[in-house]
Amino acid sequence: MSGDVSGHFVLSSSPHIHSGDSVRKIMFSVIIAMLPAFVAALYFFRWDALRLTLACVIACALAEALTRKAMKRDFGITDLSAVVTGLLLAFNLPPSLPTWMAVVGSAFAIVIGKQVFGGIGYNPFNPALVGRVFLLVSFPVAMTSWSRWRIPSPGPGVDAVTTATPLGLMKTSLTTSGTVPYVFDGQTAWQFFLGAKNGCIGEVSGLAILFGAAFLLWRRCITWHTPVFFLGSMAVFSQILRLCDPSHNMPALFHLLTGGALLGAFFMATDMVTTPVTRVGMMLFGAGCGILTMVIRKWGGYPEGVSFSILIMNGLTPLINRATRPRVFGHAVPKERKEAPQKSS
Template sequence: MSKLFISPSPHVYEDTTVKRLMFDVVIALLPALLFSVYFFGMGAIIVTLTAVVSCLAFEWLIQKYILKEEPSITDGSALVTGILLAFNVPTNLPIGIIIIGSLVAIGVGKMSFGGLGNNPFNPALVGRVFLLISFPVQMTSWPVPTGFSNSYTDAVTGATPLGVMKEGISAGEPVSAIMDKIPGHMELFYGHMGGSMGEIAALALLLGLGYMLFRKVIKIHIPLSIFLTIGVFTGILWLVNPESNADPIFHLLTGGVMLGAIFMATDYVTSPMSVKGMWIFGIGIGIITVAIRVFGAYPEGISFAILIMNAFVPLINMYVKPKRFGEEVKNG
């Protein structure tokens, strides 16, 4: 017999590991990736590969040569960041810009705070917002989805439905007229529209949500609270004046709401710990998103909304505590 091991209890462990959780997220992202490849063709593949490889490479380089620690790229978190970054950019984005975005996402968004688990902001969104501000033209020339045969950079570009809507409303056109210029709700649902690579297919993203819930990777609270808030908020606006506000279904299906609510806002590291906190976080994201969409200068605001609410997470964690057992005595 060899030496006995001694450790404090417990002595058994669940087989969940950080790696497994991350790869479950990757699996959940696959349907959306397939839809994007179907709609955007080669561009989607090139953008995803570039983002993933550069994210992994930057993480490895930073850990190895700057932080001088054991590289931990196999844990899958950089892979998730890479895919999410790719999902958040148009498929005709030049490779150089994607690499810059990856550097910002991993270097600034994640490693500068101490690596996995220590970053206050979602790294992929930090990268995306950095690119949006630095390269507004490239970042907002969305390719029109036509089919797989498309080549990479010379794709036909057009505006997103949200962009069309914003332009139309500010030009004073009635919503019903604008609606004729953009795809119907059913088409929006399965993603036949222009936009960032991974945000278009609500159907695929919802499939991913279902998978993650099934595998207990995330809880429903954050996506649900975001959907409800956006639905209610835009619903009220729509009921008040249907001719100058789009309907709630349109708001939920377009832009990055699905991608943001399901994959970006639920990022463990940057979301609150308690269920109550998750609701506050989700409602905050919903309100800020709609505010930016309806009243702001950008047609889409969920990236900013998530980043803003990320900043509130430590505060939420500090003040919103789960109810403790035996805290209020109620004998029944």
């Protein structure tokens, strides 16, 4: 009976049990959840999807490991967060992007987007989006060229999308001829949902993204608040525009099924580190993302605004957290942020 040997029992503070979840398990779940979209990417973009994904994941992991080593810090790549960043960045790249650009973007995402702030948990902005926006402003032509979309016949009525993304086509059409480019019917919507459109490699198939999202919800890696408010505010905003002026605006479903809306709402606006911790905050965050996305799509210079809107809302996250502090049990009023007592030193 080992109990006779006193002083050999573990002493620690309560609680003595744990849910068993960990950062690594959460990151692993996110990776699993991205597999359907990855499979869809492979189907639509073949070798380019594999090339970009591998390049980004390997570059992110290496950048993470090397920076941690250079900074003489622990917690290298074992928490798998760098892999998630790599996958997300790759999913946000056009299929024709040269490999070296993907590698540069990955390094920027990890080093500047994450590690200079202190690594996991401390980065204010979503590293993958930092990488993407860095590439977008550094290599604007390469980041908006969509020449390699190879699926020959996605279905009737959508042949026109082979050279540009639906959003890009719409923007061009609106600026040149002043009208929306085509009629968006149920058939087209279904094709878009399955993935038959041009776009970044991981964002084209709504179906694949929803499979992953369902897994994330089931695993409690994300909650419904952010995506529902993100997509909901987008839908409401775009539908109002459509009702006001049908000849210059596409219906809500078009906006939800194009660009990075679904990928952004389920995989990037739900990034834990860079988004609010309160439920109300998550709803505000999501709504803000949706509205900003529509503002950029409608009035901005870029056809797509998901990345920018999420980054802007990332910047607002500390303020949102502060503004949405829950009412503490036993405190009478929904508390304004009580000022901390003066420091007495």
